[in-house]
Amino acid sequence: MTTTHEVLNQAPPLEGHDTAHDPALLEGVEREGAGWALDEIHDLGRLAGTAEAREWGRLAERVPPRLHTHDRYGHRVDEVEYVPAYHRLMETAVTHGVHAAPWADDRPGAHVARAAKFMVWSVDAGHGCPVSMTYAAVPALRHAPELAARFEPLLTSREYDPGLRDPATKRGLVAGMSMTEKQGGSDVRANTTTATPRPDGTYEVVGHKWFTSAPMSDLFLTLAQAPGGLSCFALPRVLPGGERNPIRFMRLKDKLGNRSNASSEIEYDHATGWLVGEEGAGVRTIVEMVNMTRLDCVIGSASGMRTALVLATNHARHRRAFGKALLDQPLMRNVLADLTIESEAATTAMLRLAGANDRAVRGDEGESALRRLALAVTKYAVCKRAPMAAGEALECLGGNGYVEDFDLARIYRELPLLSIWEGSGNVAALDALRAMAREPHTVDAFFAEAELAVGADRRYDEALARLKKELTSFDDIELRARRVVEQLALVFQGSQLVRHAPTAVADAFCATRLAGDWGHAFGTLPAGLDLDPILERAASGV
Structure with missing residues (x-):
């Protein structure tokens, strides 16, 4: 080998680390009542940091699912084939309770622990879709107690049992959701699928x-027009007794990212379903599921930002340019510190929402009200910011970041989905306005939370005052929806950081995101901020 092929000045692979070694995550888990789960969170984080788990994620995405509509004899089968790596990912997630396990766990903080595990198990985003939907299906199914009694023990089981069989014969189930139609998208009331009652x-x-993701799931919640209006139904892939429900797969979507997850177009060919909730209450019933998957969009975005930051920091520690490590270059330090602030704001807000969710499902009405509005605005803002942050982290690697052999290219392609899933930007913003108009107690809960941080930082106090002024007039409110929701989200993030983050992080957030001493790209932090402790928090995961 000639000297021109000697490999120099390349960062080593980031392997053998613990993805849970994230100060903002660990501090939030303790604060929100799930400190008892830290050992398992670290176990999963160490597994996620292994070369083996990273390879599962790479293979699952590089060898996407394959649709088989018929078997070799011509029989209709409607099956999707996955590579073994995908099943290893699913098995790990289910075994560690990242799916619906918290619904069978009475310990306070169980849903917070699950959120943390969802965040650290970051080796592949695609399989997170059925994991998330399985988690979200349980509260919706509880609107039909008989169905919940039949399916919930299997949905919460920590045994992964793939394959199409009568659910009653399986050790564990995976659930999906099937809502949107080609003519309606987010406007589900435009759905044309019909449901006719039988004797x-x-x-x-x-x-x-x-769009029906993870079509090999055992059970789907779907919306259809019943005689009493748009209603929610549970449709198993396999009916009691073993006969397959006639759910036909037309094709799989060829997507920008999320390739390990099969997203399909399907037809219900006189399929059998069971009513969940009341006729005409389909949206109200399935919104329980949407709230949970919306939280997972925030978790996934926070996870993607953190992973991208850690990869960029690892590169900057080892790569040298112009006589010193990139991490010691003032402008690179500015970029990485700015990305750290964005990541910590997302993670800290996410864990507050996970805590609110945990307490809401246990009957705390105040926390439920806070979750309703704060989740909508955070979903909008964090999911919008995540692709930008990943793009900046990718650029830290230069040309390597743009190459598919490096993980950042895949992360960058994954993150736009989370802004689209459960309602794209406009839908999320308008939903926040709807909550404010129809459920004013959610506004009271939001500002009660925000007021807890008053007095700690003048810039935060001024941002909160500006927000209140913005809400004194509802003229052109739909036109201003994104602006209003963005301000709500920044105040919510700021309230958490001012109260809980290290001084350097909170100071930088308030100076930039709230006081406006900031440019239009990451890496435009003003002079005078203390970057060393911020960068130490980024490097803690390397």
Whole structure:
């Protein structure tokens, strides 16, 4: 080998680390009542940092699912084939309770622990979709107690049991959701799928769905027009007794990212479904599921930002340019510190929401009200910021970041999905306005939370005052929806950082995001900030 092929000045692979070694995450887990779960969170984080787990994620995405509509003899089968690596990812997630396990756990903080595990198990985003939907299906199913009694023990089971069989014969189940149609998208009331009642109490479901992810799931919650209006139904892939429900797969989507997850177009060909909730209450019923998956969009965005930051920091520690390590270059320090602030703001807000969710599902009405508005605005803001942060982290690696052999390219392609899933930016912003108009107690809960941080930082206090002034007039409120929701989200993040983050992080957030001493790109922090402790928090995961 000639000297021109000697490999020099390249960062080593980031392997053998603990993805849970994130100060903002660990501090938030303790604060929100799940400190008892730290050992398992670290166990999963260390597994996520291994070369083996990273390879599972790479293979699952590089060898995407394959659709088989018929078997070799011509029989209709409607099956999707996954590579073994995908099943290893799913098995790990289910075994560690990242799916629906908290619903069977009475310990306070169980849903916070699950959120932390969802964040650290960051080797592949695609399999997170069925994991998330399985978690989210349980509260919706509880609107039909008989169905919940039948399916919930299997949905919360920590045994992963793939394959299409009668659910009653399986050790564990995975759930999905099937809502949108080609003519309506987020406007689910425009759905044309019909559900006709039968004498035996079931419904005959006929129609199409434009996006049905993880179609090999055992059970789907879907929306269809019943005689009483748009309603929610549970449709198993396999009916009691072993006969397959006639759910036909038309094709798999060829997506920008999230390739390890099969997203399909399906048709219900006189399929059998069971009513969940009341006829005409479909949106109200399935919103329980949407709230949970919306939280997972925030978790996934925070996870992607943190992973991107750690990869960029690892590169900057080892790569040398112009006589010293990139991490010692003033402008690179500015970029990485700015990304750290963004990541910590997302993670800290996410854990507050996970705590609110944990207490809300246990009957705390105040926390439920806070979750309703704060989750909508945080979902909008954090999911919007995540692709930008990942793009900046990718650029820290230069050309290597743009190459698929490096993880940042995949992360960058994954993150836009989370802003689209459960309602893209406009839908999320308008939903926040809807909550404020129809449920004013959610506004009271939001500002009660925000007021807890008053007096700690003048810039935060001024931002809160500006927000209140913005809300004194509702003229052109829909036109201003994104502006209003962005301000709500920044105040929420600021309130958490001012109270809980290190002084250097809170100071930098208030100076830039709230007081406006900031440019239009990451890496435009003003002079005079203490960057050393901020960068130490980024490097803690390397």
